[in-house]
Amino acid sequence: MFITEKPTIGVLGAGLMGHGLAQVFAVKGCDVTLYDRDEKILAASLDRIRDNLNVFVRLKIVADNEVEPTLKRIRRVNSLEEMCRDRMFIVEAVSENLSLKRKVFEEMEPLVPADTILSSNTSAISISIIAEGLQHPQRVLGTHFWNPPHIVPCVEVIKANQTDDDVFETVYRLMAQVGKTPVRVLKDVPGFLGNRMQHALWREAIKLVENGIASAEDVDKVVKSAFGLRLAFLGPLETADLAGLDLTHEIHQDLLPELDRSTTPSPLLEEKVKRGETGAKSGQGFHSWPPEKLKRLVEQRDSVLLRILQQVNSE
Numbered sequence: 001m002f003i004t005e006k007p008t009i010g011v012l013g014a015g016l017m018g019h020g021l022a023q024v025f026a027v028k029g030c031d032v033t034l035y036d037r038d039e040k041i042l043a044a045s046l047d048r049i050r051d052n053l054n055v056f057v058r059l060k061i062v063a064d065n066e067v068e069p070t071l072k073r074i075r076r077v078n079s080l081e082e083m084c085r086d087r088m089f090i091v092e093a094v095s096e097n098l099s100l101k102r103k104v105f106e107e108m109e110p111l112v113p114a115d116t117i118l119s120s121n122t123s124a125i126s127i128s129i130i131a132e133g134l135q136h137p138q139r140v141l142g143t144h145f146w147n148p149p150h151i152v153p154c155v156e157v158i159k160a161n162q163t164d165d166d167v168f169e170t171v172y173r174l175m176a177q178v179g180k181t182p183v184r185v186l187k188d189v190p191g192f193l194g195n196r197m198q199h200a201l202w203r204e205a206i207k208l209v210e211n212g213i214a215s216a217e218d219v220d221k222v223v224k225s226a227f228g229l230r231l232a233f234l235g236p237l238e239t240a241d242l243a244g245l246d247l248t249h250e251i252h253q254d255l256l257p258e259l260d261r262s263t264t265p266s267p268l269l270e271e272k273v274k275r276g277e278t279g280a281k282s283g284q285g286f287h288s289w290p291p292e293k294l295k296r297l298v299e300q301r302d303s304v305l306l307r308i309l310q311q312v313n314s315e
């Protein structure tokens with residue numbers, strides 16, 4: 001399948017992920033339509049993108065005079081129909097809810113020609129189930145961007161049971177064309193690649209706190225000041241190779257039986273959620289989050305991530 005130099009992109013949902021997705025494509029010269037049923041969220045999206053771009057300008061990744069032309073390439077529209085018009089690729093980023101996702105895909109189908117590619121940014125819902133019952137499920141696949149999508153390079157391109165090979169490879173190339181680091185997820189498994197690994201780590205981290213082995217502060221500190229440091233440069237399998245697979249085998253023989261293997265959320269997590277301690281949004285989770293601390297951390301996160309990426313890319 002052919003990708004034009006300036007692909008036409010539709011983004012459905014302008015929330016946390018959607019506004020950043022619009023930015024990803026617009027920065028690379030694509031013509032973007034952006035739609036959200038919530039008028040306030042849609043109205044605020046361009047200012048959020050401008051704020052994001054200003055961080056890039058401060059770090060000299062984007063030139064000052066590129067900000068307005070980038071914003072001009074994003075057209076906020078007031079209906080699904082307008083968002084779908086003349087699009088080569090549409091990415092859905094509405095709330096994480098299966099029936100909602102199935103509904104919006106059903107609504108989009110009659111609004112686009114059979115060769116418009118439709119993707120979902122779902123974190124965990126099966127793409128094959130979203131595509132079930134559509135007239136042309138072969139043009140549906142997953143593109144799982146990570147938050148913040150305008151900064152984190154990886155996009156997991158997920159092949160659903162019905163996805164056509166050519167569609168899959170076209171989207172893989174499109175992601176590379178807009179400067180992302182695509183990976184192929186060849187089977188539609190829950191959590192794809194990244195969230196399976198990430199939540200295996202979180203399950204163990206929560207269990208260590210629940211069992212009183214260390215504080216939440218110290219659990220986070222071990223990741224940040226030990227093995228987490230190298231993760232942006234070396235993956236776990238590269239690290240296992242460097243450590244030696246014989247040593248890895250030895251350690252797994254002794255350690256794997258000791259690790260948490262729960263198949264339900266931990267009692268500590270259940271208790272916190274019941275108490276309303278839902279993390280940053282409520283001000284309290286494993287850590288406490290006064291608003292100024294949270295604001296500073298999110299700003300620092302974006303600029304630290306960009307600087308790590310600059311460093312890794314220059315090696």
Ligand SMILES: NC(=O)c1ccc[n+]([C@@H]2O[C@H](COP(=O)([O-])OP(=O)(O)OC[C@H]3O[C@@H](n4cnc5c(N)ncnc54)[C@H](O)[C@@H]3O)[C@@H](O)[C@H]2O)c1
Nearest residue numbers: 013015016017018036037038041093094095096122123147
């Ligand atoms: N937040 C993350 O860290 C993250 C990371 C990766 C993937 N995702 C996935 O991305 C998707 C979006 O997540 P988010 O965090 O941006 O959520 P969000 O709640 O910030 O945004 C969702 C947006 O969808 C809009 N919406 C809902 N129904 C709609 C409809 N019928 N038509 C038009 N707009 C509609 C809402 O108004 C809202 O603005 C989810 O599937 C989520 O799992 C999220």
